[in-house]
Amino acid sequence: MALYLKKNNKFKEFFQLLFGHPMGFAGLAIILIFLGMALFAPHLGTQDPAKSGAVENLLIPPTSQFWFGTDDLARDIWSQIIYGSRISLTIGFVAALITVFSGTLVGLVSGYYGKMVDEVLMRIVDFFMMLPELPLMIVLAAVLGPSMWNIIMVVSLVSWPTTARVVRSQVLSLKERPFVESARCIGASNLQLMFSEILPNVVPLMFAQAVLMVTEAIYAEAVLSFLGLGDPTSISWGMMLNHVFESGVIAESYWWVAPPIVCIVGLIVSFSLLGTAVSDILEPGYKEKRGF
């Protein structure tokens, strides 16, 4: 249980376990590749992904000059894929951060105080849970203009309630545990009980939720962009799919369709693998089974 990224030796142990877990290793490896792509984008044989090329370079299949070929504006697809990873990862991580932070806070307060507080907060959660993602995005795009931050906002807005619910149900059981009662019995205040007694016990759950939210956000970005609700000036994998669909050459240009799909699926799968591995490792007794 007590495997947190807190103490150095625990930290080391956690990663040793993660590397020892086949799924964890695979997931982590793929994510690191994508992270590398995003971080070192300018150094990976790329050119400006938004720059249109010469007419003779329109829609050519992969060559030694254009590794993944070009699109209908003669833009380099390899560069678009590389730079597109920045958008997907940013949206994934930022949305997950916002979602898990706010969801945990609401779930913690709601579960701990119970009664009226719980009732009110859960009704608010219900409201946001029921928000229709697509119409909301369309409206926001119309009002605020399409941008990456709108996608992050919409994804966070509709997905924090899930975390809040999950954390709340965990807190409901944790707050009845003897150690919480003991701490209260020797004078711990509500704030202390919530944040230093209960919260550390929710951390594994937060990790699992964060991983889940990253995949959800990446997926949502792809869908929204594909439907034309993303920022048309930015290059993302979903946007590429949108372009290829609208260009009308989707049936002929496999080199244009395949890379963004492979990347979206690859990134989502890698996070799922990581999520499974992390929840395996945090399972009590796993450490002992692996001989730690």
Next chain:
Amino acid sequence: MAPRQNKNLIEVKDLKVYFMTRSGPAKAVDNVAFSIKKNQTLGLIGESGCGKTTTAMAVMRFVKPPGKIISGSIRYMGDDIVPMTAEQMRQIRGKEISIVRQEAQNALNPVLTIGKQITEMIREHESISKEEALYRARKQLDLVGISDKRIKSFPHEFSGGMKQRVMVAIATACNPKFLILDEPTTGLDVIVQRQILMMLRKLKKELDLTAVFISHDLSVVAETCDRVAVMYAGKILEESDTISLYSNPLHPYSKALIGAYPSLKGELKELKSIPGAPPSLIDPPLGCRFAPRCELAEDICRKREPAVNIINGRKVACHMVK
């Protein structure tokens, strides 16, 4: 401070704690009164479910619904804590009156180091720096006989007896004047029990503690307490100094209880169990609550509740003891 040597640190009077159940109030603690002088230890013994823990929780003002303190007063250093607000109580708990609760094995947070748990407790009650709190935590661990190298260990890395010590270290971290020990040795083997008892004795001396010691283990109480109160079905039947109680129990229930316990030094005798079971607390017997199981019971016992008599400084509530 003025000498309060003979003053009572804790004075409980007419305490009633009822649990509001669907079939009526269960009188878990009914008209209980006791007082403890400074530096004394009072033992509270009795069968399971007789109200020992409920009494302790009432003194902490920590009775959870459906339980409720119906009436009575609990005076700590002269101040009644029953009418105090929740925030006042929170400041008293742990700082003035502290408790080592039952089931200490689960009472530690599994994901925090014990150092963190002790320092948090201190910093909740006193505004001191982290370093200072850490220093105090090390001293606490030393006091309960755990190496301060273990300050960064997690609870699962400790044995049952060590966890119990850590609980004592946490409970006494803010130098409370009054400590309630709720079955601190239950569930531990005799050797660890002995270690804990020795540690408690040392602690009591060093911290100048006044304590209530709850147990159903008569030998443990004999070893640690100056006075002993025998509880049965929510009432204190006898309160006396330890030696007199063990050598010459007055109340028939005390006699039966002590008779049901093997003696190490005395001759071999057959152990007697007490026939029957404790009465329902929702609908207790009219007269003496022990009457239905008592060998000496007469008509008056079943009709009228016995008053508390004081005989040679011992309190006994029995019609048959004069």
